[in-house]
Amino acid sequence: MIFRLGELFCGPGGIARGATTANINNPEWGISHQWANDYDADTCKTYTRNICPDRPESVICGDIRELDFNKLYQIGDIDALAFGFPCNDFSIVGEQLGFDGKFGPLYSFGVKVLQDKQPQWFLAENVGGLQSANEGRAMQVIFDAMRNAGYRLYPNLYKFEEYGVPQARHRIIIVGIKNDLPYEFQIPSTVPYINADVSCRNAIENPPIPENASNNERTTQSALVVERLSHILPGQNAFNADLPEHLKLNVKGAKMSQIYKRLDPTLPSYTITGSGGGGTHVYHWTEPRALTNRERARLQTFPDDYVFEGSKESVRKQIGMAVPCAGAKIIFEAILKTFAGISYESMPANIEE
Template sequence: MVFRLGELFCGPGGLAWGAMNADIGDPAYKIVHAWANDYDASTCETYTHNICPTDPDSVKCGDVRKLDIDSLGSIDALAFGFPCNDFSVVGEQKGFDGTYGPLYTYGVKVLKKYHPQWFLAENVGGLRSANEGSAFEKILSDLKAAGYKIYPHLYKFEEYGVPQARHRVIIVGIRDDLPYEYKVPSPAPYKDIDNSCKTALEVPPIPAGALNNELTKQNSKVVERLTYIKPGENAFTAELPEHLQLKVKGAKISQIYKRLDPSKPAYTVTGSGGGGTHIYHYSEPRALTNRERARLQTFPDTYEFMGSKESVRKQIGMAVPCKGAKIIFEAILKTFAGISYDSVPTNLKE
């Protein structure tokens, strides 16, 4: 059973890599690329270069609100990591009133048009509390109404061997005329994996001349400040001399000039980088390179990101960790193949 996958808001291809590399030991069950859409040109270039280099026309670059859904083509599965800006726990939560809030509805339109056998929708953990929980209820209701049994779960990717604390709501849906019941894969098989950020960045060493591995230029004051910040500390918890302290009023974000703790998974990789929000190395007084950030997102070193250094940083920050996605797609394939696997109850109400 080969599933042709369509993607909206495809990003640089974290979900796609997980889907194309999903392997349940039966070559009859696999996922192949059909088409994808994203609005950012460099992101689309990255996706095309790595996921479908021989079929560039299958990547539709442009605003989803202007996308001709009827022309996309038949699919067996849909993935959409709809933009999370208005559902994030950081900053003001605008939810459905924001520019990005209603974009999930384009995923619903594709489901109603093509009736794929299953879908995977992804968003930030803050989605559960946006609009006092009503946004999440509305999204789940709309997905059910499109004709799907849904299985929402808050996945903590560090529990699945990913070297990063990244918590995401993922909703798997199976068309309600099909006899399959998806179960959330258990993190138990991954509990003995060393998912420390140090191991991720150093084993194996990043090779000389690696792709997307340029150092960020740091000014001397930042370098000096970092020498006072210990691994795991940030600019507000470290003991800094007066001339290096940040004069910030109001909220003190814990991610500002925060250095990684080498014994733990990294904190969440984001697309930001200004004002001390880069991820900072545990032993060197510098920000991580994009290749190091990509390793925390479990992209292979051969994965080449296209565009400016700033664009690449944003692309990596908005991706789904490749290996985390692969685990979920393999669970979906096993569901359809009738292969049992260790599972846990969902931690979210349907």
Template sequence: MQYRLGELFCGPGGIAWGATNADIGNPEYTIIHQWANDYDADTCETYRYNICPEATQTVYHEDIRKFDMSKLAEIDALAFGFPCNDYSVVGEQKGMNGVYGPLYSYGVKALKRFRPLWFLAENVGGLRNANEGKAFTKILSELRNAGYVITPHLYKFEEYGIPQARHRIIIIGIRNDLDFTYRVPSTAPYAGIDNSCRTAIEVPPIAGDALNNERTKQSPMVVKRLNHILPGQNAFTADLPEELQLNIKGARISQIYKRLDPDKPSYTVTGSGGGGTHIYHWEEPRALTNRERARLQTFPDDYEFIGSKESVRKQIGMAVPCRGAKIIFEAVLKTFAGIPYEFTEPNINE
């Protein structure tokens, strides 16, 4: 079975790369791109260039709220990483009351229109707590009422060998008239993998002419500050001279001027970059390049991001780790192919 995948809020292609590269050793079970949509122009260009260069017209750069789904081709599977801005613990957590909170409903709309065999929906872990938990309950209820048996789970990608501590809720749904049961893939096969950020960034070395590898210029003050911050420390836990301390009241976000610990997975790669929220190298007094950040997201080195340096940084930070997506899609394919695999129980109750 070749599953034709449609994507809403497709991002730069982390989910799509994982889907189209999923391999269970049976060529009869594969996933192919059918169409995709995103509101950001650069993101759409990146997706076209890397995922479907032969069918660029199948990527629609449009606002989902005005998007005419009736023009889309039929699909067998749907993926939607609906915008997380209003559910993120870093943001204001407006949940359903925010601009982005209700956008999941377009995924539900697509499920009802196309009736795909299965779907993957993705969002941040903070989704569980938005609106006192009511938002998550409502979303799960609507996905179930659209006709799907759902399996929500908080995936901790570092436990799957990804060199980044990135925790995301992913919901797999299988149409409720089908006799298949999805299981969350076990983390056990990945227990011995070296997923330190040092190995991810340095092995193999990044070529001097690598794509999207421009350095960020650091001010003399930032260089001085970083020279006082040890690996794993941030601007608030380091022993900084008074003139280099940050005069910030209120929330002290732990990622501000935080240097990586080279022997551990990276902390979460985000789409922001101002005010000291770049990811900082453990040894050199500088922010990571976009290519280094892409390595932490497990994008291959030949994956070219289109747009300005700031746009690329945002695209990489908003993506799903390629290899993490691949693991989940392979579990879906094995489910439909009847191939057993190691699994664990979901850690989120419906």
């Protein structure tokens, strides 16, 4: 079966790329794009260009809180749904407002589609901070809503660097299967990836990024930033490096140890983020500069021919908000194998459903 996938909060297409390239060596099983929604115009252009260039009408750009869902439904029926509901209010980097924030309640629109269309399965994604939001209540409220829509849940905190992704990116992925279907999803094992080279040096340098690659323009660093980086060793940041007094940062209450943090070339990258001011752009291990967007995209496992639309800062945001394509692909292949009756290496979930 080729599952027709609908997406909410689709972002630039990390989930969609993983879904549409999922391959279990059986042409009868796969996932195809049906429709998608996101609120950001550049993001929608990126998604359309790379995922569905021949069907631009299948991507509806607009705020989901004002969306006429019938416009999505009229595009075509779906067998599956994916929604990476916004993580801003659940992230440990932010204020962790949970349901009290602007973005916390947006998961409910995914639940609405589950109720309306009853797809056979779904995949929902959010940050690890969801576990502690609202004193731990947020996750259970979301789980209950999904169960009440008619689904068995298979949540897990995936550490993507353990699945061959060159980035320490930890995300809660919830797979749901309709109660009336006999399939039981298993968490794919990390064992097949135990020997993978997940160093950021390997990801960025092997093979070299083509000279004509898109989204690869460098940021001009100020003399002060160049001087500061010259005192920061690989793996260090602006707070644990031995900086001269005039280069130290007078930042109160900084929550991110990633400020002016250089990558350690022997390790996966630290988490790529989509926003943040000075010092949050991810810094090269030897060159005194921030990474280019193409280098960030490699750490998110987007292929070099995946073109991001918009300004440099817009592209940075898109890349930072995405799900790593390669990580998503592994989970989608496990879903396909579950429905196709093909066994695969699995391991216990680390979140209690």
